[in-house]
Amino acid sequence: MSATLSDVDIVVIGAGAAGLAVGATLKRAGASFIVLEARDRLGGRGWTANTGGHPLDLGCGWLHSAEENTFGAVASERGVDLDRSTAPWQKPAWTGNFPLAEQEDYRETWDAFYERLEEGSASVADRPASDFLEPGNRWNGLLDAGSTFINGVELAGLSTIDYTRYHDSGVNWRAPTGFGALIARLGDGLPIELNCPVAAIDHSGARIRVDTPRGVLSARKVIVTVSTGLIAAEAIRFSPSLPGKIEAAARLPLGLADKLFLSVDDADDLPVDGRLYGSRDRTGVASFHLRPFGRPLIECYFGGAFARELEAAGEAAFADFAIAEIIGALGSRMRARLRPLAVSRWGLDPFARGSYSHAQVGYSDMREILSAPTEDRIFFAGEACSRHDFSTAHGAFRTGVAAAKAALASLNDATVF
Ligand SMILES: Cc1cc2nc3c(=O)[nH]c(=O)nc-3n(C[C@H](O)[C@H](O)[C@H](O)COP(=O)(O)OP(=O)(O)OC[C@H]3O[C@@H](n4cnc5c(N)ncnc54)[C@H](O)[C@@H]3O)c2cc1C
DSSP states (O other): OOTTOOOOSEEEEOOBHHHHHHHHHHHHTTOOEEEEOSSSSSBTTOOEEEETTEEEESSOOEETTGGGOHHHHHHHHTTOOOBOSOOGGGSOOOSSSSOHHHHHHHHHHHHHHHHHHHHHTTSSSOOBGGGGSOTTOTTHHHHHHHHHHHTSSOGGGOBHHHHHHOOOOSOOEEOTTOHHHHHHHTTTTOOEESSOOOOEEEOSSSSEEEEETTEEEEESEEEEOOOHHHHHTTSSEEESOOHHHHHHHHHSOEEOEEEEEEEETTGGGSOTTEEEEOOOSSSSOOEEEESGGGOSEEEEEEEHHHHHHHHHHOHHHHHHHHHHHHHHHHOGGGGGGEEEEEEOOGGGOTTTSSSEEOOOTTOTTHHHHHHSOBTTTEEEOSGGGOSSSTTSHHHHHHHHHHHHHHHHHHHHHSOOO
């Protein structure tokens, strides 16, 4: 065991938004704890890379439901400014290749689809969200692409009941210095061990044994915040095994969303915080955010099976596709002006194995099963545990605070070993 690792009351596994919220809550309560993180950095699926002189959010970028979002307070406490300008998807896109009247037609189809989905969620039996598409509608491919961006999965794989429980106030803000960097700031002053992947949790004895590359730690409570992709794959081995958790995690799989940042030479002719559509006749397309924060960049977003295909084809496949699409929309003069800066491949990331969770059709109640404590000793947190804010950083944060409070309460109730 390393000098910094010693037995504690509570071991927290993972230092993403959930694990850091756990840590901050435990610290405020004066608890004895440590956070163990597999990576060499904090933030998990919140990750700001500083590349080409720009803070680039390769994971989460938007504070959704911003006026209610806990990260608003985290930012103001730390003197981090937030940008409140309208999100690009809430404004008309570039009209050069997608006339306004067409965009309005698409928007109306989108609104009508989501109204049908809301109505459909009232029925007892869950249904795939794709059931609510209008057969033969020309926008179906693009609506499905929208689902791959929002949910990481196509509508056919999406539980209508779970999806419609998601809460969205419609207000979205950003941190110009990076949302991932803001999440990492939650770790200030916390006892955290980086490069410390937990391999196993043995809860057969009076104290729980946590197996790490630096030795075995023992604790009275453990709070697990790793992604459902990792729980389902049993990347951390529980003994005795927890089949109910593995099943719940498998039914809340991580969809896939990836980002590519391109730098743009002489970007002034592109609108600040504009949006560009490329191809619109199929699901395998990307969405383009022009000049985020006015920077000479294009942020490209990919989702679902198409993102998986591109990940398998290698990093260059993202840029090849995106540049061809941008040239198709803005003209061949763009070719010499674009250069790839950074790309994510969350599906291949061994400590995430995907981007964000959705419920499979018929399994909308798995979030409660995943988040329930085991024996009042092992607690679970993370975006997938949230009933209404799943797939988000603020959802992860809130589940972390709840799990920390539950662990503290059970610690106070329990006999001291
Ligand atoms: C491309 C993309 C865009 C997104 N956009 C948004 C957005 O705009 N707004 C938003 O709110 N959300 C967004 N999200 C989702 C958001 O990033 C996640 O929901 C949130 O960060 C998840 O936090 P978490 O703490 O639940 O999990 P994680 O961030 O995955 O944290 C879990 C931690 O556990 C660690 N870990 C894994 N295995 C082990 C182990 N064996 N031992 C120790 N540690 C381990 C991981 O390294 C990680 O740090 C986006 C995600 C992606 C990928």
